[in-house]
Amino acid sequence: MIYTVGEMAKRIGVAPSTLRYYDKEGLLPFVERSEGGIRVFKETDYEWLQVIECLKKTGMQLKDIRAFILMAMEGDSTIDERLELIIRQREAVAQQIADLQETLAMLDFKKWYYETAKAHGTTDVPRNITLEELPEEFREVRRKLRGK
Amino acid sequence: MIYTVGEMAKRIGVAPSTLRYYDKEGLLPFVERSEGGIRVFKETDYEWLQVIECLKKTGMQLKDIRAFILMAMEGDSTIDERLELIIRQREAVAQQIADLQETLAMLDFKKWYYETAKAHGTTDVPRNITLEELPEEFREVRRKLRGK
DNA sequence: TCTTGACTTAAAGTCAGGTTTAAGTTGTAT
């Protein structure tokens, strides 16, 4: 099965202009052309696009994704380099998850804060609550919000 | 304790120009000025800046953060609205974490892929492995990468 | 008082990651 740029764009869920832009930026060196110059996407190209999507979700920039793709085009001589890059990116994503979990803790505190405010009709109550009255799970996060 | 824009920027870890930009965009309506027009940050302003940083980390846009800050300036009449916004943002962050965990699974597969390639000197081995030989934990993610 | 560093503003510049436009070409269906 082969696809045009529009069909493949639909399949992976991006605009056709986005795939053309990626091609222009050198991220799609594997895409071939018809006699008339029309892009022809193959089934294996779908896998490459999935890898690009995956790396994009890790927060990697397009120029770094291009470097990875070009390495892959080089063949087996770049296996070590590609492994190192994947390991670094894995660590980066693990860190992003840890950061978001901290953010979630802040939001859980704010949720409690506004629920308590709602129950009393004023934010004065949660704002002025003593450390002892504050549910234990929120003490650390309130300390952090108010500075050292 | 009071701070100038430069001191407060250092304390929260952003450039002074960023705080001036936020002020220009209406995110800092609580910041007062000296006689001569110099911004004077108070201790409670630090808490606001922490809240702004927290909401930024959730992926919220500056214009939406401004709306939240302006609501807070309105006082207790906006408690319900603010609670709803916090709940929505909490859900959004929970979703982001779930998405990143999927990405992490992809990277773990790729890590195994390149480790196996490294051990054999070629990506042919992990690429052509049968579904039965593939470690069970990676079967789902490989299926997803290759399309339905 | 004078110097100096940090402050002020408006406006322009930067960067990433696209999207849109304009003019032209390809390829399929009738």
Place this chain on the structure above:
DNA sequence: ATACAACTTAAACCTGACTTTAAGTCAAGA
């Protein structure tokens, strides 16, 4: 053979979030 949708390119435009620049003002120490 012709129509028409979908393709092609280069170049301009857009958005968000800053950053830099230029010209000028404030405030604290010598």
